[in-house]
Amino acid sequence: MRAHIVTLPGDGVGPEVTAAAVSVLDAVAAHFDHHFHFEEHQIGGCAIDATGEPLPAASLEACKAADAVLLGAVGGPKWSDPNAPVRPEQGLLALRAALGVYANLRPLQVHEALAELSPLKNEKLKNVDVLFVRELTGGAYFGAKTRTIDTATDECKYTVAEVERVVRRAFQLARERRKHVTSVDKANVLETSRLWRSTVTRVAAEFPDVKLEHQLVDSMAMLLLTQPGRYDVVVTENLFGDILTDEAAALAGSLGLLPSASLGEGKGGLYEPIHGSAPDIAGQGVANPLGAILSAAMLLRHSLGLEQEAAAIEAAVADVIEHGPHTRDIGGKAGTKEVLDAVLVALDEHACNAAAFLR
Numbered sequence: 001m002r003a004h005i006v007t008l009p010g011d012g013v014g015p016e017v018t019a020a021a022v023s024v025l026d027a028v029a030a031h032f033d034h035h036f037h038f039e040e041h042q043i044g045g046c047a048i049d050a051t052g053e054p055l056p057a058a059s060l061e062a063c064k065a066a067d068a069v070l071l072g073a074v075g076g077p078k079w080s081d082p083n084a085p086v087r088p089e090q091g092l093l094a095l096r097a098a099l100g101v102y103a104n105l106r107p108l109q110v111h112e113a114l115a116e117l118s119p120l121k122n123e124k125l126k127n128v129d130v131l132f133v134r135e136l137t138g139g140a141y142f143g144a145k146t147r148t149i150d151t152a153t154d155e156c157k158y159t160v161a162e163v164e165r166v167v168r169r170a171f172q173l174a175r176e177r178r179k180h181v182t183s184v185d186k187a188n189v190l191e192t193s194r195l196w197r198s199t200v201t202r203v204a205a206e207f208p209d210v211k212l213e214h215q216l217v218d219s220m221a222m223l224l225l226t227q228p229g230r231y232d233v234v235v236t237e238n239l240f241g242d243i244l245t246d247e248a249a250a251l252a253g254s255l256g257l258l259p260s261a262s263l264g265e266g267k268g269g270l271y272e273p274i275h276g277s278a279p280d281i282a283g284q285g286v287a288n289p290l291g292a293i294l295s296a297a298m299l300l301r302h303s304l305g306l307e308q309e310a311a312a313i314e315a316a317v318a319d320v321i322e323h324g325p326h327t328r329d330i331g332g333k334a335g336t337k338e339v340l341d342a343v344l345v346a347l348d349e350h351a352c353n354a355a356a357f358l359r
Protein backbone atom coordinates (compact mmCIF):
# COMPACT_ATOMS: atom_id res chain seq x y z
CA MET A 1 0.00 0.00 0.00
CA ARG A 2 1.03 3.59 -0.59
CA ALA A 3 0.30 6.19 2.07
CA HIS A 4 1.12 9.82 2.54
CA ILE A 5 1.78 10.69 6.18
CA VAL A 6 2.35 14.20 7.49
CA THR A 7 4.56 14.44 10.58
CA LEU A 8 4.33 17.37 13.00
CA PRO A 9 7.19 16.82 15.48
CA GLY A 10 6.48 20.08 17.35
CA ASP A 11 8.35 21.09 20.48
CA GLY A 12 10.35 19.66 23.38
CA VAL A 13 10.55 15.87 23.23
CA GLY A 14 8.10 15.90 20.28
CA PRO A 15 10.83 15.62 17.61
CA GLU A 16 12.66 12.89 19.58
CA VAL A 17 9.64 10.59 19.96
CA THR A 18 8.26 11.33 16.47
CA ALA A 19 11.57 10.35 14.87
CA ALA A 20 11.41 7.03 16.74
CA ALA A 21 7.84 6.41 15.55
CA VAL A 22 8.81 7.21 11.95
CA SER A 23 11.70 4.71 12.16
CA VAL A 24 9.25 2.04 13.27
CA LEU A 25 6.88 2.89 10.39
CA ASP A 26 9.82 2.71 7.97
CA ALA A 27 10.64 -0.74 9.32
CA VAL A 28 7.00 -1.83 8.92
CA ALA A 29 7.03 -0.56 5.34
CA ALA A 30 10.16 -2.59 4.57
CA HIS A 31 8.84 -5.78 6.18
CA PHE A 32 5.38 -5.68 4.66
CA ASP A 33 6.26 -4.09 1.34
CA HIS A 34 4.40 -0.81 1.80
CA HIS A 35 5.43 2.66 0.69
CA PHE A 36 4.97 5.36 3.29
CA HIS A 37 5.87 8.86 2.17
CA PHE A 38 6.55 11.29 5.03
CA GLU A 39 6.22 15.05 4.81
CA GLU A 40 7.32 17.08 7.84
CA HIS A 41 5.67 20.35 8.88
CA GLN A 42 5.76 22.78 11.77
CA ILE A 43 3.24 23.25 14.57
CA GLY A 44 3.32 24.84 18.01
CA GLY A 45 6.12 26.91 19.49
CA CYS A 46 8.62 26.18 16.70
CA ALA A 47 6.01 27.37 14.18
CA ILE A 48 5.41 30.56 16.19
CA ASP A 49 9.15 31.22 16.17
CA ALA A 50 9.41 30.61 12.44
CA THR A 51 6.19 32.22 11.17
CA GLY A 52 4.42 33.95 14.06
CA GLU A 53 1.57 31.41 13.86
CA PRO A 54 1.12 28.15 15.81
CA LEU A 55 -0.49 26.41 12.80
CA PRO A 56 0.84 27.87 9.55
CA ALA A 57 -1.44 27.49 6.52
CA ALA A 58 1.09 25.20 4.80
CA SER A 59 0.98 22.78 7.76
CA LEU A 60 -2.81 22.72 7.84
CA GLU A 61 -3.17 22.22 4.09
CA ALA A 62 -0.67 19.35 4.17
CA CYS A 63 -2.53 17.69 7.06
CA LYS A 64 -5.86 17.98 5.24
CA ALA A 65 -4.38 16.34 2.15
CA ALA A 66 -2.62 13.50 4.03
CA ASP A 67 -3.84 9.97 4.69
CA ALA A 68 -2.89 10.47 8.34
CA VAL A 69 -1.02 12.87 10.61
CA LEU A 70 1.53 11.88 13.26
CA LEU A 71 2.19 14.53 15.90
CA GLY A 72 4.78 14.75 18.70
CA ALA A 73 3.90 17.48 21.20
CA VAL A 74 3.57 21.23 21.38
CA GLY A 75 4.34 23.84 24.02
CA GLY A 76 6.97 24.68 26.55
CA PRO A 77 8.15 27.36 28.97
CA LYS A 78 9.40 29.63 26.19
CA TRP A 79 5.81 30.21 25.01
CA SER A 80 3.93 29.82 28.31
CA ASP A 81 3.64 33.42 29.50
CA PRO A 82 -0.05 33.71 30.53
CA ASN A 83 -0.17 37.07 28.77
CA ALA A 84 1.35 35.87 25.49
CA PRO A 85 -0.80 36.91 22.52
CA VAL A 86 -0.40 33.55 20.79
CA ARG A 87 0.22 30.07 22.18
CA PRO A 88 1.52 26.75 20.77
CA GLU A 89 -1.51 24.86 22.10
CA GLN A 90 -3.82 26.99 19.92
CA GLY A 91 -2.21 25.36 16.90
CA LEU A 92 -3.07 21.88 18.12
CA LEU A 93 -6.65 22.84 18.96
CA ALA A 94 -7.10 24.53 15.57
CA LEU A 95 -5.76 21.40 13.85
CA ARG A 96 -8.13 19.08 15.74
CA ALA A 97 -11.06 21.34 14.84
CA ALA A 98 -10.06 21.71 11.18
CA LEU A 99 -9.63 17.95 10.75
CA GLY A 100 -12.95 17.35 12.51
CA VAL A 101 -11.42 14.67 14.72
CA TYR A 102 -14.02 14.68 17.47
CA ALA A 103 -13.31 11.23 18.96
CA ASN A 104 -10.01 10.84 20.79
CA LEU A 105 -9.28 7.19 21.59
CA ARG A 106 -6.85 6.71 24.47
CA PRO A 107 -6.30 3.06 25.37
CA LEU A 108 -4.90 2.13 28.77
CA GLN A 109 -3.28 -1.19 29.45
CA VAL A 110 -1.15 -2.12 32.42
CA HIS A 111 1.74 -4.46 31.74
CA GLU A 112 2.63 -6.85 34.52
CA ALA A 113 6.33 -5.99 34.21
CA LEU A 114 5.58 -2.37 35.14
CA ALA A 115 2.94 -2.99 37.80
CA GLU A 116 5.33 -2.08 40.60
CA LEU A 117 5.73 1.42 39.12
CA SER A 118 2.06 2.12 39.65
CA PRO A 119 1.05 3.75 42.92
CA LEU A 120 -1.58 1.00 43.28
CA LYS A 121 -1.27 -2.46 44.78
CA ASN A 122 -0.46 -5.05 42.14
CA GLU A 123 -3.68 -7.04 42.57
CA LYS A 124 -5.78 -4.01 41.59
CA LEU A 125 -3.94 -3.82 38.27
CA LYS A 126 -4.87 -7.28 37.04
CA ASN A 127 -6.89 -7.14 33.82
CA VAL A 128 -6.84 -3.37 33.46
CA ASP A 129 -7.84 -2.66 29.86
CA VAL A 130 -9.73 0.60 29.41
CA LEU A 131 -10.49 2.52 26.25
CA PHE A 132 -11.12 6.19 26.97
CA VAL A 133 -13.11 7.98 24.29
CA ARG A 134 -12.59 11.67 24.88
CA GLU A 135 -14.72 14.23 23.02
CA LEU A 136 -12.08 16.39 21.34
CA THR A 137 -13.59 19.33 19.47
CA GLY A 138 -16.10 20.84 21.88
CA GLY A 139 -16.62 22.00 25.44
CA ALA A 140 -14.66 24.66 27.31
CA TYR A 141 -11.67 24.24 24.98
CA PHE A 142 -13.58 25.74 22.07
CA GLY A 143 -16.19 28.03 23.66
CA ALA A 144 -15.97 31.81 23.57
CA LYS A 145 -13.24 33.25 25.80
CA THR A 146 -13.17 36.68 27.36
CA ARG A 147 -10.62 38.45 29.51
CA THR A 148 -10.61 41.86 31.11
CA ILE A 149 -8.22 43.14 33.74
CA ASP A 150 -10.06 41.37 36.56
CA THR A 151 -12.42 38.84 34.95
CA ALA A 152 -12.05 35.90 32.58
CA THR A 153 -14.58 33.45 31.12
CA ASP A 154 -14.42 30.21 29.12
CA GLU A 155 -17.80 29.25 27.72
CA CYS A 156 -18.51 25.51 27.87
CA LYS A 157 -20.98 24.52 25.19
CA TYR A 158 -22.15 21.20 23.73
CA THR A 159 -24.82 20.46 21.14
CA VAL A 160 -26.81 17.23 21.02
CA ALA A 161 -25.23 16.41 17.66
CA GLU A 162 -21.71 16.77 19.12
CA VAL A 163 -22.55 14.44 21.99
CA GLU A 164 -24.38 11.90 19.81
CA ARG A 165 -21.54 11.34 17.36
CA VAL A 166 -18.83 10.72 19.94
CA VAL A 167 -21.08 8.59 22.14
CA ARG A 168 -22.15 6.48 19.17
CA ARG A 169 -18.50 5.91 18.38
CA ALA A 170 -17.93 4.80 21.98
CA PHE A 171 -20.82 2.31 21.83
CA GLN A 172 -19.60 0.93 18.50
CA LEU A 173 -16.15 0.41 19.98
CA ALA A 174 -17.64 -1.22 23.09
CA ARG A 175 -19.41 -3.76 20.85
CA GLU A 176 -16.00 -5.00 19.72
CA ARG A 177 -14.78 -5.19 23.32
CA ARG A 178 -16.50 -6.16 26.57
CA LYS A 179 -19.77 -4.33 25.80
CA HIS A 180 -19.71 -1.94 28.72
CA VAL A 181 -19.80 1.85 28.45
CA THR A 182 -19.24 4.21 31.37
CA SER A 183 -20.26 7.78 30.61
CA VAL A 184 -18.61 10.37 32.83
CA ASP A 185 -20.16 13.78 33.48
CA LYS A 186 -20.95 16.33 36.18
CA ALA A 187 -24.73 16.23 35.68
CA ASN A 188 -25.39 17.21 39.30
CA VAL A 189 -23.99 20.68 38.58
CA LEU A 190 -23.43 21.44 34.89
CA GLU A 191 -26.16 22.04 32.30
CA THR A 192 -23.86 20.73 29.53
CA SER A 193 -23.53 17.51 31.54
CA ARG A 194 -27.31 17.14 31.83
CA LEU A 195 -27.61 17.47 28.06
CA TRP A 196 -24.73 14.99 27.78
CA ARG A 197 -26.40 12.48 30.10
CA SER A 198 -29.83 12.55 28.47
CA THR A 199 -28.24 12.24 25.02
CA VAL A 200 -26.13 9.27 26.14
CA THR A 201 -29.19 7.54 27.56
CA ARG A 202 -31.06 8.02 24.28
CA VAL A 203 -28.14 6.81 22.13
CA ALA A 204 -27.74 3.78 24.40
CA ALA A 205 -31.17 2.53 23.31
CA GLU A 206 -29.63 1.89 19.85
CA PHE A 207 -27.20 -0.53 21.51
CA PRO A 208 -29.30 -2.84 23.71
CA ASP A 209 -26.45 -5.37 23.83
CA VAL A 210 -24.12 -2.85 25.50
CA LYS A 211 -24.41 -2.07 29.20
CA LEU A 212 -24.38 1.62 30.12
CA GLU A 213 -23.57 3.23 33.42
CA HIS A 214 -23.29 6.92 34.28
CA GLN A 215 -20.64 8.14 36.70
CA LEU A 216 -19.98 11.61 38.07
CA VAL A 217 -16.47 12.80 37.26
CA ASP A 218 -15.31 13.44 40.82
CA SER A 219 -16.11 9.93 42.02
CA MET A 220 -14.79 8.55 38.71
CA ALA A 221 -11.40 10.09 39.51
CA MET A 222 -11.43 8.01 42.69
CA LEU A 223 -12.88 4.81 41.17
CA LEU A 224 -10.23 4.81 38.46
CA LEU A 225 -7.72 4.28 41.24
CA THR A 226 -9.70 1.93 43.46
CA GLN A 227 -11.33 -0.30 40.78
CA PRO A 228 -9.57 0.25 37.44
CA GLY A 229 -10.28 -3.31 36.34
CA ARG A 230 -14.04 -2.80 36.17
CA TYR A 231 -14.01 -0.34 33.25
CA ASP A 232 -14.19 -1.14 29.56
CA VAL A 233 -15.06 1.93 27.43
CA VAL A 234 -15.17 5.29 29.23
CA VAL A 235 -16.70 8.16 27.26
CA THR A 236 -16.53 11.73 28.44
CA GLU A 237 -16.29 15.38 27.45
CA ASN A 238 -13.11 17.15 26.42
CA LEU A 239 -11.74 18.56 29.69
CA PHE A 240 -12.73 15.61 31.90
CA GLY A 241 -11.14 13.25 29.36
CA ASP A 242 -7.90 15.22 29.35
CA ILE A 243 -7.56 15.00 33.11
CA LEU A 244 -8.74 11.41 33.62
CA THR A 245 -6.37 10.02 30.99
CA ASP A 246 -3.26 11.58 32.57
CA GLU A 247 -4.46 10.03 35.83
CA ALA A 248 -4.89 6.70 34.03
CA ALA A 249 -1.33 6.96 32.70
CA ALA A 250 -0.05 6.76 36.27
CA LEU A 251 -1.57 3.26 36.48
CA ALA A 252 0.37 2.17 33.40
CA GLY A 253 3.61 3.44 34.94
CA SER A 254 4.30 6.58 32.89
CA LEU A 255 2.68 9.27 30.80
CA GLY A 256 5.24 8.35 28.15
CA LEU A 257 3.48 5.04 27.43
CA LEU A 258 0.00 6.09 26.33
CA PRO A 259 -0.90 6.58 22.66
CA SER A 260 -3.92 8.20 21.09
CA ALA A 261 -5.90 8.31 17.87
CA SER A 262 -8.16 11.24 17.03
CA LEU A 263 -10.80 10.31 14.50
CA GLY A 264 -13.61 12.01 12.63
CA GLU A 265 -15.90 10.73 9.90
CA GLY A 266 -13.32 10.04 7.19
CA LYS A 267 -10.35 7.68 7.18
CA GLY A 268 -7.81 10.35 8.00
CA GLY A 269 -6.81 10.84 11.58
CA LEU A 270 -4.43 12.58 13.95
CA TYR A 271 -2.16 10.36 16.04
CA GLU A 272 -0.17 11.54 19.04
CA PRO A 273 1.10 10.27 22.37
CA ILE A 274 -1.01 11.73 25.18
CA HIS A 275 1.98 13.33 26.89
CA GLY A 276 3.24 16.85 26.32
CA SER A 277 6.57 18.34 25.33
CA ALA A 278 8.19 17.26 28.64
CA PRO A 279 10.43 20.35 28.88
CA ASP A 280 12.21 18.91 31.93
CA ILE A 281 13.82 16.16 29.83
CA ALA A 282 13.74 17.62 26.30
CA GLY A 283 16.91 17.44 24.24
CA GLN A 284 18.54 14.80 26.45
CA GLY A 285 17.68 11.74 24.37
CA VAL A 286 15.91 10.10 27.31
CA ALA A 287 12.22 10.50 26.42
CA ASN A 288 10.16 7.35 26.35
CA PRO A 289 9.25 6.78 22.69
CA LEU A 290 6.70 4.00 23.32
CA GLY A 291 3.59 6.23 23.46
CA ALA A 292 4.54 7.72 20.09
CA ILE A 293 5.37 4.30 18.63
CA LEU A 294 2.04 2.90 19.82
CA SER A 295 0.34 5.94 18.25
CA ALA A 296 1.96 4.93 14.95
CA ALA A 297 0.41 1.47 15.42
CA MET A 298 -3.00 3.11 15.90
CA LEU A 299 -2.39 5.08 12.69
CA LEU A 300 -1.81 1.87 10.76
CA ARG A 301 -4.96 0.31 12.22
CA HIS A 302 -7.43 3.19 12.01
CA SER A 303 -6.34 5.23 8.99
CA LEU A 304 -4.66 2.61 6.77
CA GLY A 305 -6.58 -0.53 7.78
CA LEU A 306 -3.29 -2.41 8.40
CA GLU A 307 -4.29 -4.50 11.41
CA GLN A 308 -1.50 -7.12 11.21
CA GLU A 309 1.13 -4.41 10.95
CA ALA A 310 -0.35 -2.54 13.92
CA ALA A 311 -0.44 -5.75 15.95
CA ALA A 312 3.21 -6.47 15.08
CA ILE A 313 4.26 -3.08 16.48
CA GLU A 314 2.18 -3.64 19.62
CA ALA A 315 3.70 -7.07 20.14
CA ALA A 316 7.21 -5.64 19.71
CA VAL A 317 6.48 -2.89 22.25
CA ALA A 318 5.05 -5.45 24.68
CA ASP A 319 8.29 -7.46 24.38
CA VAL A 320 10.40 -4.40 25.15
CA ILE A 321 8.19 -3.52 28.11
CA GLU A 322 8.59 -7.06 29.40
CA HIS A 323 12.32 -7.55 28.83
CA GLY A 324 13.70 -4.00 28.63
CA PRO A 325 15.56 -1.85 27.95
CA HIS A 326 13.53 0.82 29.77
CA THR A 327 13.79 4.60 29.83
CA ARG A 328 14.14 6.41 33.17
CA ASP A 329 10.43 7.19 33.55
CA ILE A 330 9.76 3.46 33.84
CA GLY A 331 12.67 2.70 36.10
CA GLY A 332 15.44 2.02 33.56
CA LYS A 333 18.60 3.72 32.41
CA ALA A 334 18.20 3.47 28.64
CA GLY A 335 17.86 6.38 26.23
CA THR A 336 15.25 6.86 23.52
CA LYS A 337 17.55 5.38 20.86
CA GLU A 338 18.29 2.19 22.81
CA VAL A 339 14.58 1.57 23.36
CA LEU A 340 13.85 2.26 19.69
CA ASP A 341 16.56 -0.18 18.62
CA ALA A 342 15.09 -2.86 20.88
CA VAL A 343 11.62 -2.27 19.39
CA LEU A 344 13.07 -2.61 15.88
CA VAL A 345 14.76 -5.92 16.79
CA ALA A 346 11.54 -7.27 18.33
CA LEU A 347 9.60 -6.02 15.31
CA ASP A 348 11.85 -8.04 12.98
CA GLU A 349 10.56 -11.20 14.58
CA HIS A 350 6.89 -10.24 14.86
CA ALA A 351 6.77 -8.73 11.38
CA CYS A 352 8.39 -11.81 9.81
CA ASN A 353 5.75 -14.03 11.43
CA ALA A 354 2.91 -11.74 10.38
CA ALA A 355 4.24 -11.26 6.85
CA ALA A 356 4.61 -15.03 6.45
CA PHE A 357 1.02 -15.43 7.64
CA LEU A 358 -0.19 -12.85 5.12
CA ARG A 359 1.59 -14.55 2.20
Ligand code: NAD
Pocket: 013, 017, 072, 073, 074, 075, 076, 077, 080, 089, 092, 254, 255, 256, 257, 272, 273, 274, 275, 276, 277, 278, 279, 280, 281, 286, 287, 288, 289, 291, 327, 329
Ligand atom coordinates in the same frame (compact mmCIF):
# COMPACT_ATOMS: atom_id res chain seq x y z
P1 NAD B 1 4.12 16.77 30.02
O1 NAD B 1 3.29 15.64 29.56
O2 NAD B 1 4.96 17.45 29.00
O3 NAD B 1 5.11 16.26 31.18
C1 NAD B 1 4.64 15.79 32.45
C2 NAD B 1 5.70 14.88 33.08
O4 NAD B 1 5.74 13.64 32.36
C3 NAD B 1 7.11 15.46 33.01
O5 NAD B 1 7.81 15.12 34.17
C4 NAD B 1 7.73 14.76 31.81
O6 NAD B 1 9.12 14.61 31.87
C5 NAD B 1 7.03 13.40 31.86
N1 NAD B 1 6.94 12.86 30.50
C6 NAD B 1 6.07 13.24 29.55
N2 NAD B 1 6.29 12.57 28.42
C7 NAD B 1 7.33 11.75 28.65
C8 NAD B 1 8.03 10.80 27.87
N3 NAD B 1 7.71 10.55 26.59
N4 NAD B 1 9.06 10.13 28.44
C9 NAD B 1 9.38 10.34 29.73
N5 NAD B 1 8.75 11.22 30.53
C10 NAD B 1 7.74 11.91 29.99
O7 NAD B 1 3.14 17.80 30.75
P2 NAD B 1 3.39 19.30 31.28
O8 NAD B 1 4.77 19.41 31.84
O9 NAD B 1 2.23 19.61 32.09
O10 NAD B 1 3.31 20.20 29.95
C11 NAD B 1 4.44 20.67 29.23
C12 NAD B 1 3.99 21.32 27.94
O11 NAD B 1 3.43 20.34 27.07
C13 NAD B 1 2.90 22.38 28.12
O12 NAD B 1 3.23 23.46 27.27
C14 NAD B 1 1.65 21.70 27.66
O13 NAD B 1 0.69 22.58 27.12
C15 NAD B 1 2.19 20.80 26.59
N6 NAD B 1 1.34 19.63 26.30
C16 NAD B 1 1.21 19.29 24.99
C17 NAD B 1 0.51 18.16 24.65
C18 NAD B 1 0.37 17.80 23.21
O14 NAD B 1 1.05 18.38 22.39
N7 NAD B 1 -0.49 16.89 22.84
C19 NAD B 1 -0.02 17.34 25.65
C20 NAD B 1 0.15 17.70 26.98
C21 NAD B 1 0.84 18.85 27.31
Ligand code: IPM
Pocket: 074, 075, 089, 092, 093, 242, 274, 276
Ligand atom coordinates in the same frame (compact mmCIF):
# COMPACT_ATOMS: atom_id res chain seq x y z
C1 IPM C 1 -3.48 16.69 25.36
C2 IPM C 1 -2.96 18.05 25.77
C3 IPM C 1 -3.74 19.12 25.03
C4 IPM C 1 -5.18 19.04 25.52
C5 IPM C 1 -3.23 20.56 25.15
C6 IPM C 1 -1.78 20.68 24.84
C7 IPM C 1 -4.03 21.48 24.27
O1 IPM C 1 -3.00 18.21 27.15
O2 IPM C 1 -3.44 16.37 24.17
O3 IPM C 1 -3.89 15.93 26.24
O4 IPM C 1 -5.51 19.54 26.61
O5 IPM C 1 -5.98 18.44 24.79
Ligand code: MN
Pocket: 242, 243, 246, 274
Ligand atom coordinates in the same frame (compact mmCIF):
# COMPACT_ATOMS: atom_id res chain seq x y z
MN1 MN D 1 -3.50 16.38 28.20
